[in-house]
Amino acid sequence: MSIALRGISKQFGSYAAVSDIDLDVPTGALFALLGPSGCGKTTLLRIIAGLEAPDAGQVLFDGRDATRWPIGERKVGFVFQHYALFRHMSVFENIAFGLKIKPRRDRPTAEAIAKKVRSLLELVQLEATADRYPSQLSGGQRQRIALARALAVDPALLLLDEPFGALDAQVRHELRRWLRRLHDELHFTTIFVTHDQQEAIEVADSIVVLNRGRIEQHGIPGEIYDAPRSAFVHRFLGQVNELPVSRTREGGLRIGELAIDESLIAPNGPVAPNASRAASEAQIALVRPHEIELRREPGGWRASVLAVRVIGPIVRIDLAADGRPAHAPLEAEISRERYALDRFAVGESVSLRLRGWQLYPA
């Protein structure tokens, strides 16, 4: 089922949760709604599900106006962050719920229901838990049962609200991969909400970044990460160093008191900012930690090493750079292999070069 949102707005009191959202989700896509808490992503998901009514705009399911359809008629599977399993029912009864409550003429026979539940338990790899109660399951197992229960009624659309938010890192990682595989096998349209950029990049085909109730950017994961269209998206998708950039009298750029010249730019680094961007007076350059290059050469942009921390395959180095206030050290990341060649030590003086940046109006 394809979903289209047209000018969706929703207010809670004086607070605009979402404003004028337009979005097209093609059949079979796996979309992530990504944003910080309070950005309106959950509200948008609930509007698609029919759990909230929009104040304005239309929700189209396969081109038909579904804005006023009650939730039960939307054929939507909704999975909550905290699973919402019915605690007084066994796993089997939980999954069978959506089938057992159907009006008599649509209701499958008891055998058909049992068969369906068994096949769903197999799908979520929890065959042995049929007779257990939710309280006897781990978080990851509960979430898979919640998913199986949602799938039991053959939804045309699966909506997941922070599905892995309450799980620990290891389980979360496994479930993400599992969800991705499941989606590749079954091909139903899926939209999930997350505040975790890693999760969105790992799982989704397409990411919608939301900020203050509006769509900030929409694109495939690589595009969102490599070509963020705003400082907000750039900041939200990973660590950044913020460098205020101003113009020199000669028309060049500088960071603080430091003029930006060739010595600051790595050979394959960023080109001079384009005319339109340079036109605005005050700007900010966002530089990801891995875009800072450390060298032992003399000259260039001087910095001293404040701290070195090895984090698995990467090494994070905090730097006090010339022209930067003491409370805002730069954060650089180099690979473990690079670190093995150049063991930068705390207190050492190094020379910095930028391998990439993005300029935004401040």
Added chain:
Amino acid sequence: MSAPAWRVSAPAWRASAPAGLGRLALMAGALLFLALFLGLPLIVVFTEALSKGFAAYVAAISNPIALAAIKLTLLVAAIAVPLNLVFGVAAAWAITKFEFRGKSALITLIDLPFAVSPVISGLVFILLFGSNGWFGGWLRAHDMHIVFAVPGIILATVFVTFPFVARELIPVMQTQGRDDEETALSLGASGWQTFFRVTLPNIRWGLVYGVLLCNARAMGEFGAVSVVSGHIRGLTNTMPLHVEILYNEYNIAAAFAVASLLALLALLTLAAKSALEWRAPELRNPQRVAR
């Protein structure tokens, strides 16, 4: 409901208390207080009731007027409790699952019967339905009796006991949130299916608990009922009123005999409550407002 609170905090002070003496004194004080103000009266009720022998006890409670009072009390409870069950569930459901204008006013209104004196509650019904009350003329014209009759007693009891179920359910339903209901709806359940298959099982222990308390109060209510009853023997006397009449007539043994039935009911309620708490851990939460 306060008992689990000290059980939970026990290890903390046990570790820090330097001397066992203070602890002993506190416990002795608490036990003495309990014995004096709760245990002793209970013993008095039963010893006084049986002071003239078992035969007199049986006679006192099987006397037709006493039997009429018992019957009326049961009738009042049998009507008031189900009414408040439905009202309490509806109010708790509305308050916890929906957002609407005037919600805080409704929460305040639910507490009203606890806030006003039961005598005032009774008086309100006299002012409404008494012969000189607002609807008095209309009622007389249609030959209907509310005040000084059974309907008045039922109305007053319903009024006084209506917070119990709602108050018990609101915290339970608040902690459970709306996710379960929304899931059921998304799976295609109707409103009634959602209520009976998801909400009701989730709140059943809180509900039984509220009903127990409501019932105990419905049978034991004195003030409001006393005002609207008119004290007509064998017709509008409930058990608490009957106890008072017997006592005022210096028929002490008979008064205590009937009172012992009420005390027995209280003990049964407490036993049922303890059994429930043992059965349903969610009721043991010490943070719930004690009442």
